[in-house]
Amino acid sequence: MLPFAVQNVTQTIRLTTRLRVSSPIALTPIVSTPLIKQGDGIGTARRWSHSAKWRPVQVLDEWVAKEARPISLRQLMVFGRSLTESRLMSSANYVRTELPTRIAHRIRDMQRLPYVVVTNPHISDVYELYYTAFDSFRRIKEIKTSEDNDRLCKEISKMLHAHLTVIPKLAMGILECSDLISAAELDQFMNTILRSRISRRVIAEQHLALTETFHSHWFSPGAKLSEGEFIGEVFIKCIAKDVIEHCAKAIQDLARSANPPGTKIPEIRVSGHLDASFPYILSHLEYIVGELLRNSVQAVIEKHRRRSRDPAAEQPPPIDVTLCEAQQHVIIRISDQGGGIPHDILPYLWSFGKGPLKNQRLANLGRVPLMAATLQELRVEDGRLLALQQSAADKSGGGNGGSHDSSLSSLSTRPPNLRLGMGLPLSRVYAEYWAGSLELHSLEGYGVDAFLQISKLGNKNEQLTTRAAMDAV
Known part of the structure; x- marks a missing residue:
């Protein structure tokens, strides 16, 4: 017979694992019962305690009853192109009501998770x-006056800063709970909550950037911005070739920093429709292209190191980037000769919570307390910020493009050689957010072809869940 206390804990774990909450009221605990989970393969036990304060939900119900109002890149551009004080106040009031609406739906989604999952300390902190x-x-x-708007902007900046912990906390919580809930449910939850996070940062940072533009010494209210500039965070004419070349240089610098001195870095060649352009959030594109190139460069380096007789003398095979511009979209293909994706990794390529390297990913995520999910937060050894946006802004002739630090990425850093195992699934979330797509084809023993499709016209609404999952019940 087990001791009574151990029996009680065991029964609690079994019960709470099966529990599905039918009403948010049911989540309010009468007592906080410690839950014990076996160690993650290293022979230790981890104690989980429920510390979240589950509030009365009447006020939450009122906001969940509202639907989020999706926007498109074209709407952001048209609205901000002729900026006036009246338009700035309208933007402020949209953000003031839209942020709590979108957050409320994600809170409700968290309340729908099994109780044993929401008691995880990382998920609880995010809640x-x-x-x-x-x-x-x-x-x-x-918001009626400029002073009201300034106070709103301070609240927005405070939230953006505080929420830099969300991605690593969510990722660690999901990995620790991967045995308590199906992988499909965890990935659906992560995709929904991360896409919603992107949406909130887009509207929040767009308003901050518009406010910054309005108060700039060079700005004349009502004056139209040219095609070579940013409208808030939207780069009106994002030339794919230029972005890829900037990302390529940044990733090659990272590779030199992360590998032994003298390591040969593969050349990155760009061909195809070199004039292809489209409106886009520059930091989104940089993150996706940066992660794809980073994976390709490292795979080529490692294969070259294993196969070459003299890796220090021979140049590794190049990475080819091909641009294809069609009427409705632009496709970016990245092809490498890095040997392809290992069989044991391939089934979990797009999963946040499963895979053979779970314990290693948990340890690595613990070293990244703040994460903005931008290329700019990656730093090389000498500490130089990879400010690709500033380069693009310089090309655009100044303006407000480089003055706003997107996603507060300068506050977060990631070692260049630290693998978190979430670059690809997060890149797909970014790609699909503006109705694009990201696909990978692995050629065993040879390499990988990645296909990134981007809507060329900017007229597609953001792809997000406008209502909480339980509203459909």
Whole structure:
């Protein structure tokens, strides 16, 4: 017979694993029962305790009853092209009501998780961050003056800074809970919550950038911006070739930093429709292209090191980037000769919570407390910020493009050689957010072809879940 206390804990774990909450009221615990989970393969036990304050949900219900209002890149451009004080106030009030609406739906999604999952300390911390932000923004009154808008911008900046912990906390929580809930459910939850996070940062950072533009000494209210500039965070004419070349240089610098001195770095060649352009959020494209190139460069280096008789003397095979411009979209193909994707990794390529390297990913994520999910937060050894946006802004002739630090990425850093195992699934979330796509084809023993498709016209709405999952029940 097991001791009574151990029996009690075991029964609690079994019960809470099966529990599905039918009403958010049911989540309010009468007592906080410690839950014990076996160690993650290293022989230790980890104690999980429920510390989240599950508030009364009547006020949350009122906001969940509202639907999020999706936007498109074209709407952002048209609205911000002729910026006036009246338009700035309209933007402020859209953000003031849209942020708590979108956050409320994601809080409700978290409340739908099994109780044993939401008691995980990382998931619980994210819940607390979300509820704090929701509670702050729902109390903000209508924005009528420039002073009101300045106070709103301070709240937005505070939220963006505080939420830099969300991605690593979510990723660690999901990995620790991967045995308690199906991989399909975890990945669906992560895709929904990360896409919603991107959407909130887009509208928040867009408003901050518009406010910054409006108060700039060079700006004349009502004056139209040219095609070579940014409208808020939207780069009006994003030339694919230029972005790829900037990312290629940054990734090659990272590879030199992460590998032994003298390591040969593969050349990155760009061909095809070199004039292809489209409106886009530059930091989104940089992140996707950066992650794809980073994987390709490292795979080529490692294969060349294994196969070549003299790796220091011979040049590794190049990485070819091909641009294809069609009427509705632009396709970027990245082809490498890095040997392809290992069989044991391939089934989990797009999963946040499963895979053979789970323990290693958990350890690595613990070293990245803040994560903006931008290429700019990756730093080489000498500490230089990879400010690709500033380069693009310089090409555009100044303006406001480089003055706003997108996603506060300068506050977060990632070692260049640290593998988190979430670059590809997060890149797909970014690609699909503006109705694009990301696919990989692995050629065993040879290499990988990655296909990134981007909507060329900017007229596709952001792809996000506008209602919480339980609203459909």
